[in-house]
Amino acid sequence: MDQIKLTIDGKAVEVPKGTTIYKAAKSLGIDIPILCYMDLKGLNIENKPGGCRICVVEVEGRRNLASSCSTDVSEGMVVKTSTIRVLNARRTVMELILSDHPKDCLTCAKSGKCDLQDMAIKLGIRNIPGQEFAEMSTYRLDTSPSIIRDMDKCIMCRRCETMCNDFQTVGALSAVNRGFMSVVAPAFEMNLEHSPCTYCGQCVAVCPTGALTEVDHTRNVIAALSDPTKTVIVQTAPAVRAALGEEFGLEPGTLVTGKMVTALRTLGFDYVFDTDFAADLTIMEEGSELLGRLGKFIAGDKDVKLPILTSCCPAWVNFFEHNFPDMKDIPSTARSPQQMFGSIAKTYFADKIGVKREDLIVVSIMPCLAKKYECQRDEFSVDGNPDVDFSISTRELGFLIKQANIQFNGLPDEDFDKPMGESTGAAVIFGTTGGVIEAAARTAYELHTGNTLTNVDFKELRGLEGIRHATIDFGGFPLKIGIAHGLGNARKLLEDIKAGRSEFHAIEIMACPGGCIGGGGQPLHHGDSTILKARAKAIYAEDESKTLRKSHENPYIIKLYEEFLGKPLSEKAHHLLHTHYFDKSKNTFSI
């Protein structure tokens, strides 16, 4: 490859042709400030609109300043990144961006985690000249079940568009209008709720400002906790324990399961349970479904629906309901662990403790924003009472703990309550891409072959590649498994199925990068794959530390079937643990 020599701030550097000034400077340890630019290396995603001009630098021989994020280096270039002229220009750019930006930092949901605020601090902005004449943006607030769009705070960096269009291939968002009126919006500026949005939350995860945020349910949770007539129970998704620590300054990949349980108990939850319990239950149901379809297939039934697709990711469910409604009979009908938990909690468990359904409040802590929408779906409530009352994100739990003045890092480790807090290692790995199918394989293998697995680690299913595949020997039958994370990757596998090109028997899909560990409700990972890897490692470590690592060995799951459900796929199980899907492709403006 051609190498280019140049100097930046007096230092000589050699980089491959096609490198931007920004990246060349970075290789020298010079961090040029950026705002709209985003480089999610681990995901191969780059957002480079060159729009904000915060990253300008001086290039000798050029009259204008150059935006370093979108200007390539050239031979003999002499670049200065911090001259007075550059610093003044950056400040002016910033003042212009801020001139029509709301000034309610004190109460903004993004405060403290806002790139725009950080930049204002970094550039030493102390006043915004001319703002008394400036016209302020006024755009209606758009509140959906999961996400709030406050376009007054949009700075048109278009990172959200890159995530939604390029990575997720959902296409819910686009820059619309021009000049002062330009915003990022769904088609016809409809509300997000009426767009093909899946609520994956990846746009929220990258928005540098308070323009896109999650719907905050912490107040509802606090209200429930302080209501003496209610019994309030909580479930925590597997990915939360591998990331919550980051909200308190701990290294990515620090497992905080025990501290999290203690914190939840301190907050006043009556029972601290684990979504992992329901993940084990999911495996019993989904695994049995897989075996059922597989059995028919091996027996020569040509009509059997294969591959079976996992159904635990609500953003993925929304995606196929919108984009592939003609294939809605191939995903597993198993509800997600969040919903299985709620359903069992408000029947079996409520009965056990003698509390009426209406007096039992189920809160879930999720790495996910789509879960907020999922728990509000009509099919997951009984007479208007939802199975899961409130779903809050890992970030929201962080806020709750801070508000309650709990010194998280110093907390002792405690255990989940019984019975719905007991889980196996198979359930923990639900939090990462490949985990659900590995957990299913562990159980399905033993049920199918009648043999005991000597090694439960299916390492061939792990990793961060966007699309992966592996073949597992299922007692002589080669079971072909496909895995995708990110909806763009999922789309590819689905197009293959549609075209009859797919050779898989089972496919796992998660909407977010890395699976739930990179969910839209997690501490912001900025696409840094080292953070995602660290979280995945923590998840696998927790799996390994468990004595029980196969879902069907969870004693409380066995008991649940004995006392209440009968057996997997029984009528009762169908009623409480399975669902059906809808055609949402027509849910747009006109057609």
Next chain:
Amino acid sequence: MSSVKIELRKDQIEKIHEICKSFNYEGGELINVLHKCQHEFGYLPAEIQEVVAEQLKLSVAKVYGVVTFYSFFSMIPKGKFPISICTGTACYVRGAENVLAEFKKQLKIEVGETSPDGKFSLSCLRCVGACGLAPVVLVGEKTFGRVAPDGVKAILAEFEQ
């Protein structure tokens, strides 16, 4: 952007399909496709944009983004007599803004809108090259020069019958 809700007839949908086909269903030809559609239908309601998006395999949001970016595209049918007010520099300096305000007041519509009776629509354009006549107003095919706010009523009256 405001818009009206319509239902496309089968032959209209086929016409859009035909236009998309003539551009090889290339996403990169979106602007040209929209141009042709607007020429054919007079405007680009949401329903047309949805068909175009589906044919070119683009998101509807993207198509809408392009439609709203170029002021040439319109989502509402033009009035029987489209009114265009030049707001180029010369016209602007000579009071085009007040003329525009008067039209808005008389017709009770905003720029980009059409009067409820479908008679007049209002738009602005940049320099028509008749700066000597500034401020210039075009109504349908007819040009009016040196328009003052108090002359607006008379202009409208001319087209009222």
